[in-house]
Amino acid sequence: MTQQMTEDTTFHHGSPQDAAKPIIEMQNIEKHFGNIIALAGVSFDVKPGECHCLLGDNGAGKSTFIKTMSGVHKPTKGAITIDGQPMNFDSPRDAMEAGIATVFQDLAMIPLMSVTRNFFMGREPLKGSKPFRRMDIEMMNQTTVEEMRKMGINLRGPDQAVGTLSGGERQTVAIARAVYFGARVLILDEPTSALGVRQTSNVLATIDRVRKQGVGVVFISHNVRHALAVGDRFTVLNRGKTLGTAQRGQITPEELQDLMAGGQEMAQLEGSLGGTV
Amino acid sequence: MTQQMTEDTTFHHGSPQDAAKPIIEMQNIEKHFGNIIALAGVSFDVKPGECHCLLGDNGAGKSTFIKTMSGVHKPTKGAITIDGQPMNFDSPRDAMEAGIATVFQDLAMIPLMSVTRNFFMGREPLKGSKPFRRMDIEMMNQTTVEEMRKMGINLRGPDQAVGTLSGGERQTVAIARAVYFGARVLILDEPTSALGVRQTSNVLATIDRVRKQGVGVVFISHNVRHALAVGDRFTVLNRGKTLGTAQRGQITPEELQDLMAGGQEMAQLEGSLGGTV
C-alpha cells in the first residue's frame, strides 16, 4: 500500500532540479526566546520548482523556523541568503518584497475585518488617478469570491467578518491569499489542518500547480500521506535540530513517520491506520 | 485497501449499543446569526460507550452544532434532552455540570496564562481548611505535566504561558484537560488537526479508552481514516442540514468521503492519495 502511495500518483515529480541553485538558503539557524531554546541550529534550503516538506513532532520548531524565514523572528544566530546574497529581514514586509509568501499556522487574519479586506491586506489594488486614488473594492470583492471558489469554498458574501467564518473557511482565505500573490517561495504551515476533504485535495493540487510554475514551496504537515503526495524533499526536525533530509523515493512512509515522531515509540495503533496516521 | 482499514483494526467496536438510551439527544436544532443561517434543522444523539463522528465540509455547521450542545450558543429553534429530560443550558458551565466536556476548535485557552492554570481553569482543586482554602498548586502542576506526557508531549515546564506553546502542544492541553475531567459525554472538535503523528495516535487511543469506560464521544474530523478508525456511527452535515447517519461497516470510506465533500466533485487527486485524503 505504501508503495502505491509513493508511485501511483498523478503528480509529475521527477525533476528535483538538483542542479538548480536554491532560492533561499538558511544556515545553522538558532532561535532563543529568553531561556527557551526553540531552534538549536537548523539548515534548510528551497530550490525553484520543488516542494520541500518540513516535518516533525509537535514543538519541534517548525513554525519558529519558517517564521525566521518570513521575517517575523530575527534569528538569534545563523545566516539567511537569497540567491546567494546575505539577507536580513527587518519585517515580514521585507520578506514579502523578496518574494516570500507565507501561510502562518495562526493564519495572520484580523477577525473583525471582512474577508476581502483580509485577503488584500497590505497589498491593496488601486484605481483612479492621484489625488483620488482609492482601493478598487469591486475588483477586490470579485477576486476574493473567485479565488475562494477555486479552493472549494463558496462564500456567502465577501464582506462577512473573518471572525465569523468557520475554521476551514478561514484557513482557505489565508491559503488563497498567499497563492494569489504568488511569489518565488510559498511557505505553507500546516495549511490543510482544518480543511475538509475537498478543500484539502484542492490545496494539494494547487501546490502541485505552483511548483510547476517554478515556485519553491515549503510545506509543513503532520500528515505523512499529504507530504508524500506532493513532496520532493523531506527535512525532519526534532527538538530544535535537523534529523536529516531525504529525497523523494529514498524513504518509505513508515520510515518517515518514525522520524516525524522523533524516534519515540508510537501508541498501539499501527495496524488500524494502515501504517501511517 | 479500504477494506483493510475498516476491518483490520485493533479497536474493539461491535457493540454499538443500539438498545441503549441516548445520553443526550438534539432534535431539529436551528441556529441563525443575524441573517446567516448556520444550522437549518439538525438532529443528533450520543449513546453511552459509542463514538459518534460528526463529519462534513468546511462551513457545514459542525462547530456551531456542538457549541449548542455544550451551552455556548442557545439554539434558535429545537430541543435538547438529556436522559430524556428537556434541558436548557444557560452557560457552558451548566453543560459541564451535566457532564459534557468539550474540546473546542479554537481550544478556549487563555494565551497569557500558564499551562497549569489553563488546564484547571474553572475546576481548580482546593486544599487547606476554610478561611485558608487555596488552590493545590503542586498537585495541579504535577497532574498537568503527567497528563500531557500521557498524550505524548513533554512540557518544558507547567508554568510556560500557553501563548508561547506550539500549535500542537496547545491542542494537546485542551484535549488532556477534557479527558482528565472525564465526563459522560466528550466532544472533540477536530482534536487532531494540529497534532503530530505520535500525538494523533495517542488521541485516537484515548478516544477508544474512554469509550470503553462508557463515555459517549462526539468526534469531529476531516480525516476519513481517523473517523473510520474510531467511529461507531457517522453523521454527515452539509450546508447546515443532515445528509444522513450511517452505522460502522455499512459504508465504505469512498462513500463517506463523497458525502463529506457535500456531494461536490473533488479535485484530480483521487489516485495519488489512495482514495481518501
Place this chain on the structure above:
Amino acid sequence: MADTAQTVTDERLKQEGFGARLMKRPELGAIAGVILVTTFFLITADSTMFTLSGIMNFMTPAAQLGILAIGAAMLMIGGEFDLSIGSMVAFAGLIFGACVVTLGLPLILAIPLTLAVAAGLGAVNGVIVLKTGLPSFIVTLAFLFILRGASLVGLKLASGGSTQLRGVRDAIEGDWLAPMFSGDAFGPIFAWLAQIGLIDTFKNGTPKVPGVPVEILWFIALALVATYVLLRTPQGNWIFASGGDRNAASNSGVPVRKVKISLFMVTALCGALVAIITVMDAGSTDARRGFMKEFEAIIAAVIGGCLLTGGYGSAIGAFFGAIIFGMVTIGLTYTDFDQDWFQIFLGGMLLIAVLFNNYIRKRVTGER
C-alpha cells in the same frame, strides 16, 4: 473546479431589509443616539435651542470637540490612545500665540510652524510607544503632564509672567489666511438670507446668525476625509488591521509602525488645528486650554461606536458622538431643570444614548 453559482440567493442567508443592512454600520447606530437626544430636547428644552442660531451655538463646541474626536477615533481604530491631545491644544496654542504675538510672524508661517511642532511631538509619542512596546496609555499620559506643564512655563516666558497670552486678534488683523481659521463663513449669503427674511435679524438689521463658524466646516470636512481614508484607501485598511491584531497585520505585510506613528501625528495635528481655531477665535490663549479634552474626545469616539480595544469604529460615528456630547452639555441650559443636576443629567443622557444605540443595533442585526 467544484463550482456552484454564487448568487445572492444563497439558501443559507435570510432576507434582510435595507434598514437592517444600514444599521450594521457602526456609525449609523450613533445616529439613533442623536435622534433620541434631539427628541428629548425638542420636548424639554426651550424652543430657541433648535433655531438656526441655537443649532450653531451647540454645534460650535461640538465641532471643536469633534475635530479632536475624529483624530482620537482614527487612533483608537489603529489600536492606540493619545491622552495628550488636550494638553496638545494648550501647547500648540502657546506655540501659535508666541509665533503670532511674540515673534510677529504672519499666519502663513505661524500655522505651518505650529502644525509642524505638533506633528513632531505626535511622532515622538509614536516612536516611544513603538520602540519600547509600552502601552500608549502610559506614554501619552506622561506627555499629558509634560505638555501641560510646558504650556505654563512657556506662557509665562512668552507673556512675561501671566498665564494668558493675548493680543492675537490684533496681530492677525487683516491677515488673508485668517478667515480660513476664524470667524464665520458664508457671511454674505447669510446677510442676503436675512435680507429676504429667511433668517431672523436683530433690531438693527444684522442677521442673528452671521454665518457658519469655520470650525463646523473643518469638522465636516475632516469627518468626510477621515471616512474616505478609512473606507476607501489602503491606508485605511492598514489602520483597521493594525488595531485589530498587530501581529497578524505585521505578518501580512502591513507596515504597522509607519501606520501607528502617522496616526499619532494626525491626532496631534487635530489638536493643533483646534488650538489654532480657538486661539484665533478667542484672541488669547491660556494654560488651561483643552483641559480634559482628551477624555471627552475618547468619550465621543466611544459613543460613536469605536471599540477601545481597537480595530473597529468609524469617523462618522465619532462625528455623531461629538454632536451628542455637545448637544447634551449645552442642551441642559435650555431646559428648566435645576442646573445642580447637570452632571447627573449628562451621565444619564450618555448612558441612555449608548444603551439605545446598542439596543437598536442588536434588534436590527439580530445578534444574540
Place this chain on the structure above:
Amino acid sequence: MADTAQTVTDERLKQEGFGARLMKRPELGAIAGVILVTTFFLITADSTMFTLSGIMNFMTPAAQLGILAIGAAMLMIGGEFDLSIGSMVAFAGLIFGACVVTLGLPLILAIPLTLAVAAGLGAVNGVIVLKTGLPSFIVTLAFLFILRGASLVGLKLASGGSTQLRGVRDAIEGDWLAPMFSGDAFGPIFAWLAQIGLIDTFKNGTPKVPGVPVEILWFIALALVATYVLLRTPQGNWIFASGGDRNAASNSGVPVRKVKISLFMVTALCGALVAIITVMDAGSTDARRGFMKEFEAIIAAVIGGCLLTGGYGSAIGAFFGAIIFGMVTIGLTYTDFDQDWFQIFLGGMLLIAVLFNNYIRKRVTGER
C-alpha cells in the same frame, strides 16, 4: 506511553539565574521603578524626605491612592475598567458624612451602610456592563458624571445649601470604631520610641511621627489579601481568565459574569473605604473629593505592570505603582524645583520610571 524523563535539565532550556526568574514577575519590574525614583530623590530632595516623618508623609497619599489602585488593578486584570471610583469616593463620603452628621448614626451602623451602598452601586455598574455588552469604559464613565452630580446635590441637601459637609470629627468623637479608620496606629509605641530618642521630636517634645497612619496599614493588608486571592485561589484564576479571553474563559466553565460583577463591587468597596478614611481624617467632605482619582488609580496599576487589555498584572505591582506615583507627587515639594515645572517633572518621572522598569525586564528576560 512514550516517555522521557521530564527533569529540569531539558536541553531546550538555557540556565537562568534567580534574579532573572524574579524579574519575570510583573510586580518585581515595578520595584526597579521605585528604586530609580528613590535614588533620584535621595540626590535632589531635602534630606527630610527620607526621615521617618517624611516617609509617612508621602506614604499617606500613596496609601490612599494605592487602595483604589489595587481595586482598579484587580478589575483591570479581570478585563474591565471602572472610571467611577473617583466619584464613588465623593459619593460614599457624602453617604458616610450624612449618616454620621445628619442622621447621627454611630460608626458601627454608618460604615456598613456606606459600604453596602457602594457595593450596590458597583453591582449596578457590573450588571449594566454585562447585560448590555457595552464597554465598561462608557458605562462607568456615565456613573462618573452621575455620582459626581449626585454628590453635589446630596451635599447641598445634607448640609443645607453648601457643597461642603463639616463636623464629622465632632460626630465620631469617642466612637470605639474610629481608631480602625482614622488617625495613627501604634501611637504608644511611637511615643515611647520618641522618649528614648529613636524618633525625632518637635521642640515641644511631641514625636514628629505620632504613629503609622491607618491607611498605610489598610493599604498593606489589602495588597496582601489581593495578591493571595489572585495567585492562590480559584477566584484569582477566574479573574485572570475572564480578563484574558472572556469567551474562552466562559467556554471553559468560568462563571465570568459573577466574577466581573464581584470585581466591580470590590472596586466600589475600595472607593468607599478610601472615602471613609479620608472623611474621618479630614473631618469634612466636599463635592470634589476623589476628583480624577480614577485615572490616578489606573495610572498606578499600569505603572505596576497591569495590561490595559486585561488578563495580566498583579496587586503587588499596583502597590508599588501607587508608591511611585505618591513619591513623585509629594517628592517634588521636597526639592527646589519651581512649582511651575511640577507637571513637566511628574510626566518625565513617570515616563522614566516605566521606561526603566521595562528596560530592566527586557534585559533580564531576553525578550526581543
Place this chain on the structure above:
Amino acid sequence: QDIIVVAHGQANDPFWSVVKNGVEKAAKDTGANVDFRSPETFDMVQMSQLIDAAVNQEPDGLVVSIPDADALSPSIRRAVEAGIPVISMNSGSDVSKDLGALLHVGQDEYTAGKAAGEKLASMGGTVGICVNQEVGNVALDLRCQGFSDGFGGSVEVIPTQNDPAEVEAKVKAALESNPDIDTVMGLGASLVGEPSVRAVAAVGRTGEVNVATFDLSASFLESVSKGEAAFAIDQQQFLQGYLPVSFLALNANYGLIPGGNVPSGPNLITQDKAAQVVELSAEGIR
C-alpha cells in the same frame, strides 16, 4: 530663611499665578528662599498632606490658604505646635486666629461675592446667572453664594467645564432661553468673563446685560473700559502672595509682625479705572 506657601489653587490658574508672582516678588525683595506649592486639583486631602510635608521641613514660616478649616486644621495645628509661624491668606479669615495663625491677609470669597452682588443689584439687575467653571470647588461655590445673597434677585448657577467655547455656548443658551436675564457673574476673568462678553454680543444685547467677573484679565478689562462689561472684582491677590512672605521674612529677621488682619480687597474695577490696570494685568501683577 525658608518660607513655604501652600495654596489650594494651581500655578496655572490665572488667579493663583498672580499670587505666585507676588510670592516670587517678595522672595526676591526679601532674599528669602520661598517655595509655592499646591495640589493638582481642588483637593483638601492632598493639601493637608502638602502642609504636613512642609512642616516636616521645619521652615521659618508657613503661608496657607484655608478653604476647608475642618480638613486642614490638624495639619495647621501641627505646624503651630511645631513652633512654625503661620500666616493664612485668601480664605479662612474666620478660623485663622483659632488655629493659631499670626494673622490673615486676604478677603473672604463670600464677602467679595456679596459686594459684587450688591453692586450689580444697584445697577438694576434682577435676574442673574453665576457661571461656575469648577462646581464643587468650595472656594468658587462660596463666590456664587455670596453673589446670590448680595444680589437679592433670582440667581441660577450655570456649571461649565474649563473650556471657553463651552462657556460661551452655555451663556448664549441661557440668554436665549431666558430673555429676562440681565446679569452675568463669572468666577474667572479669562475663562468665563471674556466668553460671556462675546456671548452677550452674539445675542445682540451688549450694554443691556451686565457682565461682571471675579479676578482680572487684560482682555476683560479692555471690555470693561469699552463699556461692554460692568466691572471686575480685584482681590489684589498679588498682595496675598507678597505680604505674608514679607511679613514672615521680617518676623524671622527682626521678630516684627503687624497687629491685625490685612484686607486685600475687594476692589471693584469699573470703566474709569480699567484702562490703567490692563498692562499690569497682562504682566500677571493684577
